[in-house]
Every structure is written in C-alpha cells, then in structure tokens.
Amino acid sequence: MQRAGWPKGRMQVLGMMSGTSLDGVDAALLDTDGETIFGFGRSGFRPYAAAEADVLHAALGRWPGEPGVAAAAALSVDAHAALAADFPEAAAIGYHGQTLAHDPGGRGTHQAGPGWQLARRTGRPVVWDFRTEDVRQGGEGAPLAPFFHHALSRWAVSQGRLEAAPVVFLNLGGVGNLTWCDPRRADPVGACVAFDTGPANAPLNDMMRARRGLARDEGGRLAAAGQVREGVIAAVLRHPYFARPAPKSLDRDSFAMLGPAVAQMDDADAAATLTHAAAAAVGAGLKLLPTRPAAMLVCGGGRHNGAMMAALAARCGVPVRAVDDLGLDGDMIEAQAFAWLAARVLRGLPTSGPGTTGAPGAVGGGRISLPAG
Ligand SMILES: Nc1ncnc2c1ncn2[C@@H]1O[C@H](COP(=O)(O)OP(=O)(O)OP(=O)(O)O)[C@@H](O)[C@H]1O
Numbered sequence: 001m002q003r004a005g006w007p008k009g010r011m012q013v014l015g016m017m018s019g020t021s022l023d024g025v026d027a028a029l030l031d032t033d034g035e036t037i038f039g040f041g042r043s044g045f046r047p048y049a050a051a052e053a054d055v056l057h058a059a060l061g062r063w064p065g066e067p068g069v070a071a072a073a074a075l076s077v078d079a080h081a082a083l084a085a086d087f088p089e090a091a092a093i094g095y096h097g098q099t100l101a102h103d104p105g106g107r108g109t110h111q112a113g114p115g116w117q118l119a120r121r122t123g124r125p126v127v128w129d130f131r132t133e134d135v136r137q138g139g140e141g142a143p144l145a146p147f148f149h150h151a152l153s154r155w156a157v158s159q160g161r162l163e164a165a166p167v168v169f170l171n172l173g174g175v176g177n178l179t180w181c182d183p184r185r186a187d188p189v190g191a192c193v194a195f196d197t198g199p200a201n202a203p204l205n206d207m208m209r210a211r212r213g214l215a216r217d218e219g220g221r222l223a224a225a226g227q228v229r230e231g232v233i234a235a236v237l238r239h240p241y242f243a244r245p246a247p248k249s250l251d252r253d254s255f256a257m258l259g260p261a262v263a264q265m266d267d268a269d270a271a272a273t274l275t276h277a278a279a280a281a282v283g284a285g286l287k288l289l290p291t292r293p294a295a296m297l298v299c300g301g302g303r304h305n306g307a308m309m310a311a312l313a314a315r316c317g318v319p320v321r322a323v324d325d326l327g328l329d330g331d332m333i334e335a336q337a338f339a340w341l342a343a344r345v346l347r348g349l350p351t352s353g354p355g356t357t358g359a360p361g362a363v364g365g366g367r368i369s370l371p372a373g
C-alpha cells in the first residue's frame with residue numbers, strides 16, 4: 001500500500017460507483033486537486049446484466065469468506081476494469097467497490113472487489129476501501145458523499161448558480177442520504193451535517209421486481225395511480241431509526257419491514273405508499289438539521305421518479321429542485337464524489353468527520369494501490 005501526501009495539483013480523476021440498487025457501474029471524470037472542483041468531465045455507465053445482478057443479490061448481507069462473496073468481488077473488479085478502459089485520460093481512479101454488508105457498530109463494513117486488483121488491471125493508481133478507517137475510528141462509515149456535496153455547493157456559488165444557503169443535497173438511491181451544508185464555510189469538516197434518511201428506491205424496486213418482474217416504477221407512474229395508506233407511513237415513522245440523532249447510516253435492507261407492510265395492497269397502492277414512505281423519511285430527517293435549508297437539491301435515480309419528487313415537495317415544506325437545475329449531472333454525483341474523495345486521499349486530506357459519520361474527529365480514509373504495488 002502507498003502513502004498519501006501527493007503534491008497539490010490538478011488531476012483528472014475517474015470516480016467509480018456501483019450503488020445499492022445493483023443496476024450497474026457509474027464512472028465520471030473530475031478535474032480537481034481535492035480542494036476545488038475545476039471542472040466536470042465525461043461519464044459512462046456499465047449496466048449489470050440480469051445474471052450479474054443475481055450474483056450480487058446472492059451475496060448481499062455477506063462478509064468476506066462467506067458463500068457467493070468471491071464471485072461478487074470478481075464480478076465487481078471485471079465490470080469496473082472494463083468501464084475504466086474507456087477513460088485512458090484518468091490519472092487515478094477512485095473505486096468504491098460493491099457494498100455487500102454494512103454494520104458499523106458490529107462486524108464493520110464490506111465493499112467487495114479488492115482495489116489492488118483493479119490497479120493491476122487498469123495500470124492506474126486506485127484509491128479504495130474508503131469506509132473501513134472511519135468505522136475503525138468509531139464512525140458510521142457512511143455517508144461519504146457529504147464533503148463532495150459541500151464542494152458542489154461552493155462550486156455552484158462560484159458559478160453564480162446558487163444564492164441561497166445553507167442547502168440540503170438529497171441523494172435518492174436504494175437508500176436515501178442527505179447533506180446539510182453551508183457553502184460560506186471553506187473547510188468541509190464543520191460545515192456539513194449528514195446522514196442516511198431511510199429507505200428510498202430499494203423497497204419500491206424490490207416490490208416491482210417481485211410483483212411485475214420490472215426493475216423500477218418508471219417515472220413513478222404506477223405510484224401516481226395509487227392511494228397512499230397513511231397508516232403504513234405513520235408506522236414506518238415509528239421505526240426507532242427516525243428517533244436516533246444524526247449522524248447515522250443504514251444497511252440496504254434495514255427497512256425490510258416495508259415489504260410485509262404493503263403485501264396486502266394492490267400494486268398501485270403499494271407503489272404510492274412506498275414512494276411516500278421514502279419522502280416522509282426525508283421529511284423526518286429535516287427535523288434533525290441545525291437550521292431549515294433554503295432549498296433541497298435532489299440527485300440520484302429517484303429524481304427521475306415524478307411521484308417521488310411530488311411527494312417530497314408535499315411532505316418536506318422546502319423548495320425541491322433536481323441538481324441538474326444547477327448545471328450538474330444528477331446521475332453522476334456519487335461517481336464524481338469518489339473521484340473527489342480519491343484526490344483527497346492522495347493528498348492526505350480528510351474524507352469524513354464528526355458531522356458526517358459521527359467519527360470522533362476528521363478521518364482520512366481510503367487505501368492507495370499502485371499498479372505494481
Ligand atoms: N426513470 C426512472 N423512473 C423511476 N425511478 C428511477 C428512474 N431512473 C432511476 N430510478 C430509480 O433510481 C434507482 C437508481 O438510483 P441510483 O443509481 O442513484 O442508485 P444507486 O447509486 O444504485 O444507490 P445508492 O445511492 O443507494 O448507492 C433505480 O433503481 C430506480 O429505483
């Protein structure tokens with residue numbers, strides 16, 4: 001393993017992320033020195049074939065050495081190496097790996113697919129294993145995008161695209177996570193409060209897959225045709241997670257109770273109820289913030305779901321906008337975040353802190369592997 005401490009300088013870094021929804025690998029180039037965003041570059045996506053998603057699904061919840069994990073790890077490295085080959089201009093790669101299990105208070109956190117293998121396959125330095133050090137120091141190990149959200153807010157202000165502050169970035173992936181941040185403060189440590197909000201797309205996707213063999217509720221059209229069962233929403237909000245103070249993080253299946261809760265409903269009512277449960281979880285999260293945000297900037301796949309965006313506006317009481325309104329690509333924020341974090345790891349700068357993961361101080365996570373290392 002290499003040490004951090006690379007000299008300050010602009011680099012083209014490729015960030016790669018395969019999220020909890022197991023739909024594929026996102027990759028995006030970022031021009032940065034780990035402190036300032038100078039520009040956004042090309043991006044790409046490598047979907048998982050159905051059989052590949054099955055391999056990953058079969059390994060969910062498992063730890064190193066357990067059945068199915070080696071196959072998932074090999075698949076992760078193969079898929080990322082194939083996509084990285086499309087980005088020869090990248091000087092370094094930030095590789096998140098596939099989260100299979102996350103239990104920060106217990107067994108730790110597990111992202112499958114060793115980065116040293118990806119470094120050899122791509123011939124580039126790879127920064128990986130971003131979460132372990134934070135967990136080792138007593139943090140949640142997640143979310144890690146917040147320092148990048150803060151950098152985005154500063155970029156947007158510098159471009160004259162954002163005036164209001166503080167703002168909230170909301171990522172709607174399989175799980176939801178939000179960052180409250182103040183762009184007027186330069187150092188992300190101390191300028192951010194972040195946590196996972198609750199279930200987002202994962203329970204909805206699981207229901208669509210089980211009942212209709214579909215990957216998602218396209219555009220939120222099924223949900224828009226259904227009736228929300230408020231009794232189920234109220235029951236969801238009684239889950240102890242919402243009473244916990246921030247920072248806090250979730251495993252993908254922490255809200256498995258949602259499946260049985262909608263089992264007796266027709267498909268449209270189930271979709272509407274699961275969609276509003278995700279939005280209500282965000283609304284509960286807003287109550288934990290230091291101040292009310294001036295705007296909620298939504299990224300991640302859930303912003304393509306019109307019913308979910310409408311539910312957020314109805315349940316949160318703050319202006320809701322897609323980050324794309326600021327000139328950003330809301331599908332690539334997480335991939336860009338791991339490019340940003342990789343640059344910070346190379347420079348020896350912190351990647352998380354008390355406000356974002358609950359770690360006792362600023363944490364410099366991540367491991368660096370060189371192609372021949
Ligand atoms: N057009 C669409 N209509 C409805 N939902 C959509 C659409 N596009 C994406 N989504 C939802 O967004 C999900 C993917 O979101 P995203 O790629 O942000 O998640 P992820 O990165 O895998 O997860 P996480 O952020 O939890 O790690 C899909 O699984 C789907 O539920």
Ligand SMILES: CC(=O)N[C@H]1[C@@H]2OC[C@@H](O2)[C@@H](O)[C@@H]1O[C@H](C)C(=O)O
Pocket residue numbers: 019020099102109141142143144145146173174175176177196249250334
């Ligand atoms: C352990 C893990 O992989 N968590 C993911 C997941 O997906 C969303 C949410 O749960 C967030 O905590 C995190 O990812 C993003 C990229 C993060 O760390 O900011």
